[in-house]
Amino acid sequence: MEGGFPAGFFDRVDEGDDAAFYAPPRFVTHIDEDAIAAVGDLYEELGVRGDVLDLMSSWVSHFRTPPARLRVLGMNAAELDANPMAAERIVHDLNADPRIPLPDECVDDVVCCVSVDYLTQPVAVFRDVARVLRPGGRLVCTFSNRIFPTKAIRGWLYASEEDRPRIVAEYVRRSGVFEEPKAALRTPPGHRGDPLYAVWATRS
Numbered sequence: 001m002e003g004g005f006p007a008g009f010f011d012r013v014d015e016g017d018d019a020a021f022y023a024p025p026r027f028v029t030h031i032d033e034d035a036i037a038a039v040g041d042l043y044e045e046l047g048v049r050g051d052v053l054d055l056m057s058s059w060v061s062h063f064r065t066p067p068a069r070l071r072v073l074g075m076n077a078a079e080l081d082a083n084p085m086a087a088e089r090i091v092h093d094l095n096a097d098p099r100i101p102l103p104d105e106c107v108d109d110v111v112c113c114v115s116v117d118y119l120t121q122p123v124a125v126f127r128d129v130a131r132v133l134r135p136g137g138r139l140v141c142t143f144s145n146r147i148f149p150t151k152a153i154r155g156w157l158y159a160s161e162e163d164r165p166r167i168v169a170e171y172v173r174r175s176g177v178f179e180e181p182k183a184a185l186r187t188p189p190g191h192r193g194d195p196l197y198a199v200w201a202t203r204s
């Protein structure tokens with residue numbers, strides 16, 4: 001068990017190889033237009049525009065303006081190849097190996113959109129995110145309530161929507177390498193479509 005979470009928290013219904021699950025490309029959007037706009041708005045507001053790593057990425061990265069240099073890391077090569085903003089594409093399974101195959105201090109910011117619920121060792125991954133971030137760099141994690149239920153961790157499936165930002169903030173704290181995280185619901189309260197939550201933190 002990682003980082004002091006309860007036994008079974010990181011179990012999944014499908015404990016099979018992630019490479020098999022993500023082998024077929026999915027050229028879909030996983031959240032609706034308003035939620036995608038909320039992701040882009042947050043990136044604009046925070047000024048995520050330099051040398052950026054999109055962790056657990058696919059064919060779309062939701063920036064309103066492409067960052068100066070975007071690296072994308074995910075499971076499906078065809079999806080990453082189709083990402084029009086990407087300058088570098090990395091196929092890597094973070095559950096098999098939480099170490100990001102990049103050198104120390106090589107990016108300004110790391111983003112992770114609608115994917116944190118699939119990480120079985122999130123604290124180790126967040127610790128390694130800090131390693132690849134330059135001083136003052138940020139981790140910006142966004143998520144909604146839509147899920148591949150067989151691949152999401154049990155702790156996420158059983159948590160309420162309100163608890164999920166607390167879970168991600170706890171991952172950040174337990175990694176021990178970031179300042180106190182900020183968390184917010186970024187779609188308006190009572191919004192009828194997909195909600196968009198965000199947790200972000202600066203490397204300490």
Ligand SMILES: C[S@@+](CC[C@H](N)C(=O)[O-])C[C@H]1O[C@@H](n2cnc3c(N)ncnc32)[C@H](O)[C@@H]1O
Nearest residue numbers: 018030056057058074075093094095113115118
């Ligand atoms: C719901 S999709 C989100 C894709 C994209 N971030 C977006 O906003 O549309 C989940 C993504 O997580 C990635 N992913 C899932 N498990 C992973 C793992 N073990 N290691 C690395 N990436 C993973 C998949 O490649 C997939 O693209």
